Amino acid sequence: MDLEKLLSIQDKCINDNPPACITECPIHVDVKAFIGEVKKENFEEAYRIIKKRIPLVNLIGMICDHPCEKHCVISKDGEAIAIHELERAVVTYGKKAKIKVLPIPKNNKKIAVIGGGISGLTCAFDLNQKGYKVVIFEKEATAGGSLLNITDHKLDSNTIQEEISELEKQGIEIRLSNPITEEDLDNISNEFGAIYIGTGNWSREFNVDPATLQTERENIFVGGKIISKCNSIIQSVFTGRCAAVSIDRFVNEKSLTALRTNEGPYESKLLMSYDYIEKPHRIKHSRVYSKEEAVAEASRCIQCECHKCVKACKHLQTVKLDPKAYIRTINQNERIILGNHYANKTINSCTMCGLCGSVCPSSINMADIIKETRQSMVEKGKMPLSAHDFALKDMKFTNSEYFELVKHESNHDKSTYIFFPGCQLSASYSEEVVKTYVYLTEKLPGSVGLYLGCCGAPADWAGQKELFDSTMGKIQENLEKMGNPIVITACSTCFNNFSKGLKNSRIRSLWEIFLEEGIPEEAKRGNGKTLMVHDACTTREEKEIHESIRKIAENLDYKIEEPHYTKETTKCCGFGGNVFFSNKQFSREVSKDRIKDSENDFLVYCAMCRDLFVLNGKKSYHILDILFGNDKNEISEMNVPTLSERRVNRLRMKKYMLETLWGEKMEINSEHDDIKIILDQNLRDKMEEQLILDSDIKGVIYNAEKTKNSFYNPNNSHILAFNRVINITFWVEYEKTEEGYKIINAYSHRMDVAGV
Structure with a gap:
């Protein structure tokens, strides 16, 4: 198995991509997470989440201009989630949250920040967090810049001063009434490792790299309105943060551009389907949401995620894995040389139906991956024999002399068509298979042959590629001997396997034939049902x-x-x-x-x-x-029909068709056909659950009676015997009666025992 190719597929999964509300936020606040906490009435945890991304959170959290809201997916057919109002509620009710503050070791490197507005304060805050000695030069008598001009109810001067005082407590020096001009830059450069200009305007224009905010003077970086050309609060925060990253890399002589692709706003790769989601109206409020109002508004959030495959697939829901996590699990399972392969049961519980691939925006089909994984497990000898044992033995029976049959229509030596009903339809609907074959011979021009057998699906599902290929090869060879007739299938799996695996053969569905040639007269009408x-x-x-x-x-x-x-x-x-x-x-x-x-x-x-x-x-x-x-x-x-009856039905159908349509006798009898067993419904149900057939029971009795290799209980006259067939051991407790062998109990275990 190509594990590198496998791992590359997981990169196509978009589920862990953040939603648009996060990607379109210039500083990528985890909107989904903090709203999720509000929904749970946990305002303090929500506060911790936004504080990780928002500097000066008690300020910015109250006045952010929320560009994220216009990208909220439910706004396309309804009203966007009130993200900013929820943010304000979180700051209001959650700011008493205890946050562990770790001491920041200083690196003895100094950075100058010109301008004490939003952009400059952000840059200073971030650089201080990285251990730099930061000095802010502010020309006015009070720091805050445009924050001081906000006069509405969202912010008061006390909050601004409290946040700035907090910065000073953290070690940031603010030099008020200290304007810096173009002429001062050279002198400052001698004292500081780098300079950030975050003022609303400057005396001249710089040549600025838009990705790093570095100017032609390499140690000078600019941001704020000089770059954004707008009054956006959050955009100013972004330029200050972006510059802080660049300055840190510049001072430490690292690449300023590496790994910065998704810095700032970008389009989310997450695709959302919201057609079936209720979109209630936005919760109204007066000044700030009450806690109850905030919880109600947060409950409108659909917590964007793709997970289309998980929502559709019962298997992915049960194993609690999305494709990306599933692929990692398979990769780990594959790399184990010795020891336990814990993912075996998970891998063998996938129905391989392909629903995940049909709903996935990236067309990741776990059925294909599981199929290749099972094949690899078989090749390495890591496939548990018990997982697919019964299905493979049933396939072997179906493709044996007990059921397999390839014949031209009676009194014909060639076939224009050939009917392949499949093994399961023949087991459950044997009478209808006979009726269908007769219908086809009457309706279709030319002659219609019959092919009884299994297409090899159990081997394909079991990862037994060699067995599946040989089965398809045998079918191809038999069809060629029949003159390559048009194959009519009733089974969907047969149709699928033949369409993909048979060369030079035309495959048609039985249901199309019924539609074209006419519905049987005895068909049951629905009367509007x-x-x-x-x-x-x-x-x-x-x-x-x-x-x-x-x-x-x-x-x-x-x-x-x-x-x-x-x-x-x-x-x-x-x-x-x-x-x-x-x-x-x-x-x-x-x-x-x-x-x-x-x-x-x-x-x-x-x-x-x-x-x-x-x-x-x-x-x-x-x-x-x-x-x-x-x-x-x-x-x-x-x-x-039970599992035992399914085999009997196939055998009887073959015998019946040979006798009535071709006038031939079928003389195939098992050595223990004459053994009559008697068992009640409870035991019958247990046998179905444990995949024990009547023929398995008869095999144990036949072997015990022939070899006398059994245990006899004189207290109740019961006989306990077993019979090992390859890796399966069947145990039967029975007693002899005049009517036959009464089965008291039966069980089996499917395993290999070392040394036996």
Whole structure:
């Protein structure tokens, strides 16, 4: 796995980019954070936050001209958050906050600041924080500059004097009634390492670098209105701060320009979707917000963040990771040579549905990353065998002689089309698969062959690239032997895998065929019934399939409800990525997360989507229920086959089709087919949960009865036996009866035991 490439992808994630209210603030006050604290009624913590960025906070916080507000995203359709009024409330109610002040070691370097206004005071404040001896030269008898001209209720002269006195307590020297002229600069230069001119005007114009505020005289820097050409309070603060950074670097002979790209206002990269957010009116006030009013106004803030993927994806919500953090976790997991790979369970709990990528403004698709990660884990031998064991064994069964079948239509030696129903539809809807095949042979010109098997999706999801490639290669080879017919798929995953993986083969969706060739006469009409359509996640990019399903339903008089996440942004049902087998509890959570999107019954076209929704209590129709007028739609768990029944259904369907359509007998029997087992529903449920099949139980009994390798309990006549199959050990407690073998208990563990 290319870890450098992986890490470069995380840089595309915009979620940790600050919102516009922060980036458009010249000094980047953390607006989001301090409003968040106000929302929690924590004014003192909010004060600590703004004090980190605002010098002379008791002054500037009361009179800032708040350019940030016009960039508030909700102002596009409503009233911007009253950021400045909240700032004033924070200064009013939070300034008693205890703030730990660390002693600042002095560096014995002196800096001159000309002008005791906003810009000069800011520059002096920042340089003092860096350990410089700062002297302010002010021509008037009182420092403060334009601050002294503010006469409205926002500021009083006592506050100004208190803040200036505080600067003097910190060691800043202020020389009042001490004007400095152009002629004085040379003399000052001899005494001070650098000079900052922050006056409202100067006798001549300087040639100034706009990025560093350095003049042609290298030790002189200018700011304030000389540069901003406006009366903006916060802009003057910015020039003083910018100059302080430049002076510090100049004195220490460091680059004045390095790493200063986002200094000052800049456009935020954070993209916000606020269409579904309520935008109440701004809270009105008289002079300063009361605490209650401030909390109410702060509650209007939507706390801007992207997180579109997290808001959409149940997996990202559960693991509490956004793509950037997830990629870091994968990187750490990959770099472990020995020891525990703690992220394995997280990585194997992703459904790989691709929803995150479809909603991400930067198109970061965790499904692709997880797929590559799983492949790397397999290559390194770090993939837990238990995670995908059942899915891979089920795939092996499906592609074995028990189910796989490739045949031309009866009495034909070539195929114009070939129907590939897929393994899960054949397991849940075997009768409808037969009906569909007959429909295709009757409706389509030319002949229609049949291909029973699995497309290899479980191997692809498990990171078993070699197995998946060999499976696709075998399918390609079989299709070529059949004359490369047009492949008709019913399964969305098969359609997706074949469209991407098969060469020289045309792939068509069964649902398009139904729409083109006509709906069966026995189709069940809806009479205006509303169904919420759930699109299979493997059809994100397949607009034709989306439209076909909807048109079929509408033609049969069903009304369609579109959920918020639909078509290219559809959610997963909980089966994808083998999660149904690797993390069954989470699979249920994913299903339930989708179920809550509508009160209406669902319409689906993936067999596993339908089965999982039904298992979790949602009445759901597969499109074949409608097309063939089934009564399965009175939904209960009895309508969903167990894992054992799924295999039996495939086998029976193959036998039935061979016998009725081709007149052939299928003679494949397991050595323990004759073993009859008896078990109650509670044990059946437990077996489903632990992925134990009837055939696994029969295998244990067959082995125990044949080898006598078992434990006998004379107190109750129970027999305890086990059978190890590769890395899985099945244990069964049973007793012999006249009707067969009564199963008392069963369990399994999937692990490798060293030395065994």
